[in-house]
Amino acid sequence: MTRHTLRIVLCCLSVSMVSAAGTAEPAGRPAQTMDLIFFTSNGKIGAINPDGTGKRAFDFSHMNQMSWQPLAPMPDGHRIVFWSREHPRDPNASFYDKDGLKYAPTHLWMHDMFDRTFAEIKLPPLIAINGVLPEKKRLLVTGEPDGDDNTRIFTCNYDGSDMHQVYDCEGFAYGFSLSPDKRYVAFHACKNGYEVYALELASGKARKLASDPNLLMFGTSFSPDSQWVLYQSCRYKTDPYHSHSDLRISRPDGSETRLLDSGQRHWFGTAYGPKDDPGGGSNTPTFSPDGKWITYTRLLPGARTAWVHRPDRKDTDHFNCDYDLSVAHGGTQLCLIDIESHIKVLTHDTPPVWNWRAAWSPDGKHLVFTRAAAGQTASLWRIDTDGKNLRKLCDGFNGKNADFPAWHTFTKPAN
Numbered sequence: 001m002t003r004h005t006l007r008i009v010l011c012c013l014s015v016s017m018v019s020a021a022g023t024a025e026p027a028g029r030p031a032q033t034m035d036l037i038f039f040t041s042n043g044k045i046g047a048i049n050p051d052g053t054g055k056r057a058f059d060f061s062h063m064n065q066m067s068w069q070p071l072a073p074m075p076d077g078h079r080i081v082f083w084s085r086e087h088p089r090d091p092n093a094s095f096y097d098k099d100g101l102k103y104a105p106t107h108l109w110m111h112d113m114f115d116r117t118f119a120e121i122k123l124p125p126l127i128a129i130n131g132v133l134p135e136k137k138r139l140l141v142t143g144e145p146d147g148d149d150n151t152r153i154f155t156c157n158y159d160g161s162d163m164h165q166v167y168d169c170e171g172f173a174y175g176f177s178l179s180p181d182k183r184y185v186a187f188h189a190c191k192n193g194y195e196v197y198a199l200e201l202a203s204g205k206a207r208k209l210a211s212d213p214n215l216l217m218f219g220t221s222f223s224p225d226s227q228w229v230l231y232q233s234c235r236y237k238t239d240p241y242h243s244h245s246d247l248r249i250s251r252p253d254g255s256e257t258r259l260l261d262s263g264q265r266h267w268f269g270t271a272y273g274p275k276d277d278p279g280g281g282s283n284t285p286t287f288s289p290d291g292k293w294i295t296y297t298r299l300l301p302g303a304r305t306a307w308v309h310r311p312d313r314k315d316t317d318h319f320n321c322d323y324d325l326s327v328a329h330g331g332t333q334l335c336l337i338d339i340e341s342h343i344k345v346l347t348h349d350t351p352p353v354w355n356w357r358a359a360w361s362p363d364g365k366h367l368v369f370t371r372a373a374a375g376q377t378a379s380l381w382r383i384d385t386d387g388k389n390l391r392k393l394c395d396g397f398n399g400k401n402a403d404f405p406a407w408h409t410f411t412k413p414a415n
Helices: 003-012
Strands: 033-041 044-048 065-073 079-086 106-112 118-120 127-133 138-143 152-157 164-168 173-178 184-189 195-200 205-210 216-222 229-234 244-250 257-259 269-272 279-282 294-299 307-309 321-323 332-337 343-345 354-360 366-372 379-384 391-394 403-411
Touching (some): 033 065, 044 391, 127 173, 138 173, 195 229, 205 229, 269 307, 279 403, 294 343, 294 354, 332 354, 354 403, 366 403
Parallel strands (some): 173 216
Antiparallel strands (some): 033 044, 033 403, 065 079, 079 106, 127 138, 173 184, 195 205, 216 229, 229 244, 244 257, 307 321, 354 366, 366 379
C-alpha cells in the first residue's frame, strides 16, 4: 500500500458495482425495485441477483473506455456513480503517477439504473467522490486538482460545477468517509506517517484521532449512528506489504479510542489469485447496517498466500510479488467483531481457504464476499450472518477473478 498505490485507490476504490448490457431489471422482481450485487472482473462491472441468478456484465463498449468500476449509489435510490479509465494513449506511460494520467485519462459518470442514461461529472483529474450531501444537492469530493502533494476537500454540484474548497489537508490524504449525519469526514493522511483525522465540516476544524510512528493507520468508515470511526493499524516496519493489521475505533471528537483485536490478525493487504491473474487491494472492514457488528477477516496462524512480496526490487506495478504456490499455507476465517471485541466466526473451512472483502446486504442479514483457495481464481460467495447457508454465487468473466462485491437496492422514481 504505497503512496502511489493509493492514488489509484483514491480514484477508483472502494469499489464494486453494476451496469447491465440489456437487462436493467432482474427477472422475477417488481419493475420498480432492483436488488443487485455488483462486482468487478476482467476490467468489467458485473451484476448478479442475490439468489445467484442473472449474472451479466455491463456493456459500455460504445463509451470507448478500457475499464470500469462502480462507486457510490446516490441517495435518490435510482442513480449510481461509475468510474472509467480510457485506453492508454502512450503504452510506455505509467498510470500510477500524475504524468500517466495524461495518457490514460479517467472519468466519472452519473448513471441512472432504470433509464440507463449517462451524464459525465466534469471534475479535474485526481478528484474522487467521497460522499453526498443530499440536503444541499452537493457532492463531497477530494483530490489534488493542482497536481501538487496537497489533498483538498471540496463540495460541488452533482454535475461537478461550482467547486468550493472546504479544507486543505497539507499533505497526501485519502481513505475518506462521510459520517451518516453529514457532520464529519474522516480520512488518513501520510505527510507525517499514516495518521487518522476527522474534519468537522461546519467549523472546518480537523482533529487527529490516531498517530503512532510504529503504525500505519489506514482506511476509515463510520458507524451508522456516526459515533465511531473504524480504521486499521499495521506494523509496517516488519510488514512492508501491509498484509496484516489490527482493527481500531475512535470517537470523531477524539474523546475515546479502542483496540478491537491484537496480534495483527486481520488480512489487510490482499494478494491472491492464480499466476496469470493476480489480484489485490486493501481489505477494509465495515459496520453492519444496525451498527452491532464489524466485518473481520481473521488470518489463521501462519497463513500465507501463494504471492511472495519482493521488497528487494523496485515496485513498478504496485503489486510487486512473485507467485510461489509451495509457500502457501492456511487461509482466513470470515468473522464478525463488535465494539466490545466479541467475535463471531462465520466460516470453518477444512482445508482452509481465503475469505475476504465482505459486504453487507441492505437489511444486514447476509454477507457477500470473495473466496478462493490458495493460488486459485476468486469467486463470489454469500452467507447468512449466523454462519448458515454458505453458497457460491458466481465466478468472474472469462475465467478471471471476481472481487469487490457490493449489495445495493435501487428504486424506480414515481412518475
